[in-house]
Amino acid sequence: MTSILRSPQALQLTLALIKPDAVAHPLILEAVHQQILNNKFLIVRMRELLWRKEDCQKFYQEHEGSQKYKKFSWHQCLDEGTLFAGRFFYQRLVEFMASGPIRAYILAHKDAIQLWRTVMGPTRVFRARHVAPDSIRGSFGLTDTRNTTHGSDSVVSASREIAAFFPNFSEQRWYEEEEPQLRCGPVCYNPEGGIHFAAGTGGPGPT
Numbered sequence: 001m002t003s004i005l006r007s008p009q010a011l012q013l014t015l016a017l018i019k020p021d022a023v024a025h026p027l028i029l030e031a032v033h034q035q036i037l038n039n040k041f042l043i044v045r046m047r048e049l050l051w052r053k054e055d056c057q058k059f060y061q062e063h064e065g066s067q068k069y070k071k072f073s074w075h076q077c078l079d080e081g082t083l084f085a086g087r088f089f090y091q092r093l094v095e096f097m098a099s100g101p102i103r104a105y106i107l108a109h110k111d112a113i114q115l116w117r118t119v120m121g122p123t124r125v126f127r128a129r130h131v132a133p134d135s136i137r138g139s140f141g142l143t144d145t146r147n148t149t150h151g152s153d154s155v156v157s158a159s160r161e162i163a164a165f166f167p168n169f170s171e172q173r174w175y176e177e178e179e180p181q182l183r184c185g186p187v188c189y190n191p192e193g194g195i196h197f198a199a200g201t202g203g204p205g206p207t
């Protein structure tokens with residue numbers, strides 16, 4: 001239904017996370033937030049939370065690797081060396097992401113998914129420091145696990161990930177009611193709440 005409501009030039013949504021390493025460091029947290037604003041994203045929703053480990057395990061299940069094996073014979077798994085690589089960092093990733101407060105955003109931009117992934121930089125920090133030193137991960141990433149941020153990698157992932165963090169947010173309603181006003185402006189930004197909203201609307205209710 002949403003696809004019918006979404007005109008071709010409609011704003012795209014993505015789910016962005018600031019990870020515990022950055023949330024624990026106020027100057028980095030503010031610098032990442034400023035990067036979001038500098039890159040002309042509209043902050044549609046924002047919240048901070050302590051992520052339950054079981055929710056984190058579910059969110060990153062693509063990296064657990066075990067469900068992949070159900071689709072492959074063991075011989076094929078052994079041939080698919082990369083399938084095993086997905087598991088070595090899964091536990092440390094889940095432990096880390098549930099280890100302290102994180103900040104979740106719904107960001108809107110005409111190219112939100114790809115632009116946020118570009119602004120974040122490469123997943124692995126050593127590479128980010130060399131090929132994209134001004135990216136978020138190139139600037140603030142510590143290790144491949146503690147790499148400062150997460151961003152959805154597709155429209156399908158974005159919908160799933162937005163629903164995981166903002167269960168009361170309706171993409172369909174947003175495209176019907178808020179997107180046209182945000183796309184056409186004028187748009188206000190409330191530094192207190194850290195979100196954008198269409199002028200005259202006072203902004204969304206509690207997330």
Ligand SMILES: Nc1nc2c(ncn2[C@@H]2O[C@H](COP(=O)(O)OP(=O)(O)OP(=O)(O)O)[C@@H](O)[C@H]2O)c(=O)[nH]1
Binds near residue numbers: 085092143144145146
């Ligand atoms: N393929 C593979 N790579 C590994 C393994 N262990 C570590 N690595 C790689 O080496 C990098 C550095 O590992 P660590 O020093 O543990 O750092 P990290 O896991 O990125 O992050 P921290 O857990 O926060 O230290 C990882 O990010 C992986 O890319 C492993 O068992 N297999």
Ligand SMILES: Nc1ncnc2c1ncn2[C@@H]1O[C@H](COP(=O)(O)OP(=O)(O)O)[C@@H](O)[C@H]1O
Binds near residue numbers: 089093122144153
């Ligand atoms: N080789 C790796 N070593 C350690 N951690 C990794 C590795 N690859 C991915 N990760 C962790 O898992 C998270 C999710 O992986 P992935 O979806 O591939 O990257 P991205 O977060 O850039 O979409 C990464 O942000 C990173 O924290």
Ligand SMILES: [Mg+2]
Binds near residue numbers: 151152153
């Ligand atoms: Mg990813």
